[in-house]
Amino acid sequence: MATVGAELPDADAVRSRVNCWLDGFLEGKAQTAVGLRMPAEAHQCLRDFLAAGGKRLRPLVCVSGWQAAGGRGELGPVVAVAAALEMFHAFCLVHDDVMDDSATRRGAPTVHRRLARHHHDGRSTAAARRLGASAAVLVGDLALAWSDELLSTADLTSHQLQAVLPLIHVMRDEVMYGQYLDVTSAGRPTADVEKALRIVRYKTAKYTIERPLHIGAALVDAPPTVLDALSAYALPVGEAFQLRDDILGAFGDPTTTGKSSWEDLRDGKQTALMALALQRADAVQRRVLLTRVGDPALDEDGATRIRDILTATGALRAAEDMISHRREQAQHALDHAPFPPTATAALRQVADAAAVRTT
Amino acid sequence: MATVGAELPDADAVRSRVNCWLDGFLEGKAQTAVGLRMPAEAHQCLRDFLAAGGKRLRPLVCVSGWQAAGGRGELGPVVAVAAALEMFHAFCLVHDDVMDDSATRRGAPTVHRRLARHHHDGRSTAAARRLGASAAVLVGDLALAWSDELLSTADLTSHQLQAVLPLIHVMRDEVMYGQYLDVTSAGRPTADVEKALRIVRYKTAKYTIERPLHIGAALVDAPPTVLDALSAYALPVGEAFQLRDDILGAFGDPTTTGKSSWEDLRDGKQTALMALALQRADAVQRRVLLTRVGDPALDEDGATRIRDILTATGALRAAEDMISHRREQAQHALDHAPFPPTATAALRQVADAAAVRTT
Numbered sequence: 001m002a003t004v005g006a007e008l009p010d011a012d013a014v015r016s017r018v019n020c021w022l023d024g025f026l027e028g029k030a031q032t033a034v035g036l037r038m039p040a041e042a043h044q045c046l047r048d049f050l051a052a053g054g055k056r057l058r059p060l061v062c063v064s065g066w067q068a069a070g071g072r073g074e075l076g077p078v079v080a081v082a083a084a085l086e087m088f089h090a091f092c093l094v095h096d097d098v099m100d101d102s103a104t105r106r107g108a109p110t111v112h113r114r115l116a117r118h119h120h121d122g123r124s125t126a127a128a129r130r131l132g133a134s135a136a137v138l139v140g141d142l143a144l145a146w147s148d149e150l151l152s153t154a155d156l157t158s159h160q161l162q163a164v165l166p167l168i169h170v171m172r173d174e175v176m177y178g179q180y181l182d183v184t185s186a187g188r189p190t191a192d193v194e195k196a197l198r199i200v201r202y203k204t205a206k207y208t209i210e211r212p213l214h215i216g217a218a219l220v221d222a223p224p225t226v227l228d229a230l231s232a233y234a235l236p237v238g239e240a241f242q243l244r245d246d247i248l249g250a251f252g253d254p255t256t257t258g259k260s261s262w263e264d265l266r267d268g269k270q271t272a273l274m275a276l277a278l279q280r281a282d283a284v285q286r287r288v289l290l291t292r293v294g295d296p297a298l299d300e301d302g303a304t305r306i307r308d309i310l311t312a313t314g315a316l317r318a319a320e321d322m323i324s325h326r327r328e329q330a331q332h333a334l335d336h337a338p339f340p341p342t343a344t345a346a347l348r349q350v351a352d353a354a355a356v357r358t359t
Numbered sequence: 360m361a362t363v364g365a366e367l368p369d370a371d372a373v374r375s376r377v378n379c380w381l382d383g384f385l386e387g388k389a390q391t392a393v394g395l396r397m398p399a400e401a402h403q404c405l406r407d408f409l410a411a412g413g414k415r416l417r418p419l420v421c422v423s424g425w426q427a428a429g430g431r432g433e434l435g436p437v438v439a440v441a442a443a444l445e446m447f448h449a450f451c452l453v454h455d456d457v458m459d460d461s462a463t464r465r466g467a468p469t470v471h472r473r474l475a476r477h478h479h480d481g482r483s484t485a486a487a488r489r490l491g492a493s494a495a496v497l498v499g500d501l502a503l504a505w506s507d508e509l510l511s512t513a514d515l516t517s518h519q520l521q522a523v524l525p526l527i528h529v530m531r532d533e534v535m536y537g538q539y540l541d542v543t544s545a546g547r548p549t550a551d552v553e554k555a556l557r558i559v560r561y562k563t564a565k566y567t568i569e570r571p572l573h574i575g576a577a578l579v580d581a582p583p584t585v586l587d588a589l590s591a592y593a594l595p596v597g598e599a600f601q602l603r604d605d606i607l608g609a610f611g612d613p614t615t616t617g618k619s620s621w622e623d624l625r626d627g628k629q630t631a632l633m634a635l636a637l638q639r640a641d642a643v644q645r646r647v648l649l650t651r652v653g654d655p656a657l658d659e660d661g662a663t664r665i666r667d668i669l670t671a672t673g674a675l676r677a678a679e680d681m682i683s684h685r686r687e688q689a690q691h692a693l694d695h696a697p698f699p700p701t702a703t704a705a706l707r708q709v710a711d712a713a714a715v716r717t718t
Binding site for chain 1: 388391392395396397398400401450454457458478481482486490493494496497499500501503504507508511517524528531532533535536537538539540542543545546547557561655
């Protein structure tokens with residue numbers, strides 16, 4: 001089973017440094033809560049969420065960007081910046097799970113479900129669920145504020161800060177606007193592959209790969225040629241990553257993905273995979289897709305019918321072809337990139353792992 | 360009708376400068392959305408929300424803190440910092456309204472209700488409401504990210520930034536933890552006035568008065584004696600502000616407060632006013648309070664019964680006494696404060712207006 005970044009030079013060391021940094025930061029927040037006589041559960045939820053797993057993909061990609069632009073030796077402030085990206089990602093996931101009312105994440109109950117259960121006692125189920133959602137929105141808010149705090153306490157030079165902050169601002173806008181488009185178009189299946197890919201581009205491709213690479217590179221003053229070479233690599237990798245995510249969301253094994261395999265279908269997310277199926281579907285298949293995808297009452301049987309259509313129409317095959325094509329584009333971009341060989345090798349592995357992962 | 364800060368020297372000028380700054384910033388974000396081919400509604404919601412009113416209390420208090428610590432002449436970066444505080448406040452209100460499912464704010468539909476209506480077409484009411492809540496969470500997320508962006512693009516010296524950022528971080532933790540405690544204890548009326556006041560202290564007193572004063576003062580390198588004098592003034596004013604808010608939440612005129620007069624009662628918020636009533640209630644009154652406060656089906660008749668008990672038990676009188684006492688404490692603190700006379704005069708007016716306002 002390929003795990004993204006597992007083969008990066010020092011990938012485990014990076015993960016461990018980032019985890020330590022996050023843990024120390026949250027330990028400080030635990031002390032703050034004690035000082036304010038506030039409940040421990042908000043920061044405890046985040047600690048548990050971060051400890052439950054996650055590939056630390058954005059931190060690893062950020063470090064790769066730093067290496068590609070010539071960063072070497074002691075990781076120094078790149079770890080703090082990478083930790084800020086991971087905290088930002090926790091914010092995204094906690095809020096996404098509230099919006100989708102997802103039940104599980106990283107193989108455990110989602111934050112809002114856990115908090116609903118924690119506060120159920122003496123309340124109606126509806127009231128507890130409402131409270132769980134509200135409390136989880138606040139946990140996410142804290143994670144967003146803390147990602148910013150991690151960055152501004154990262155001990156960057158003011159030159160580094162000036163290089164990194166505009167990229168962080170753009171990244172946040174892109175991912176939130178992408179999520180906005182995703183949320184407001186959910187339940188309305190589209191055959192418009194370009195529109196589905198636009199959501200993908202902002203919500204995932206730039207956010208997961210391009211921006212973390214640029215942010216890492218900005219720490220060592222990368223010239224525009226390096227940033228452009230990183231983009232030429234990043235966008236196909238990011239799209240391949242999301243296309244794989246779409247396929248895993250419909251066909252993945254819940255025991256390895258850590259989330260239900262039909263929630264994406266039930267939520268009716270506009271994915272490129274679904275758009276490809278709608279383009280190829282006959283009248284009967286089309287009607288099944290339009291009525292079943294996004295149906296809140298969708299069950300395993302319904303999900304199976306959708307999956308059969310995704311396969312029968314050739315949409316799954318077409319999505320796999322798109323992934324292969326993007327993987328090749330990324331490898332080709334690396335052939336011409338002005339990166340040190342170790343960085344190029346690491347990025348080749350990220351591209352392969354993003355395209356073929358199972359989690 | 361007293362409006363907080365209306366009599367501050369240059370209060371209107373401060374409001375106008377802050378409004379201009381926010382407007383210019385959001386105009387830039389409108390351009391960003393066009394560039395990303397993203398829907399205009401997210402930033403448009405925030406623009407409309409900010410344009411719909413609001414007292415700009417935190418910006419005014421921030422400028423007062425700056426003046427109290429010796430700031431004078433051109434407002435300069437204090438305007439950008441004040442604008443960041445107002446954007447942060449927009450974040451708080453948008454998310455609070457989702458959590459409370461409030462219908463109106465500033466006399467208009469709340470952001471989540473507006474977005475639910477906007478996206479209703481072709482969706483069930485339940486799906487549209489869910490979508491409205493999700494989209495409003497994202498609008499709030501953008502406001503939080505943008506408050507931070509406003510601050511980091513405020514053209515502060517690195518010395519000013521180092522003085523201000525830790526205060527911003529503490530303020531955010533306090534208000535989010537306070538809101539967390541508020542949300543997780545809602546629907547459980549308490550006779551514990553101290554606990555109700557602790558929520559008040561973090562959610563409002565420090566957030567609305569003390570921290571904005573400190574942040575303004577930090578811009579001109581205020582010594583600890585000035586910060587302490589500001590705190591001695593701020594905490595009673597902030598508590599008076601919140602106690603007045605509790606009373607307005609139960610007894611206020613919806614046409615001046617801009618929000619329903621029984622939502623607070625229906626949501627069962629733990630307020631000092633309610634704690635005072637529970638302490639003084641006889642068995643029958645107590646039973647009414649415990650069953651009606653926090654009842655999702657509460658109507659105007661039920662609200663009237665609660666209001667009658669708040670009056671009959673003397674809780675309303677006691678809360679008014681607490682407000683008067685805090686107003687005197689604040690005035691007394693100002694008698695001994697080392698502030699320039701114009702700043703002292705402005706802060707006296709803020710204290711009076713916070714205690715007697717009707718909106």
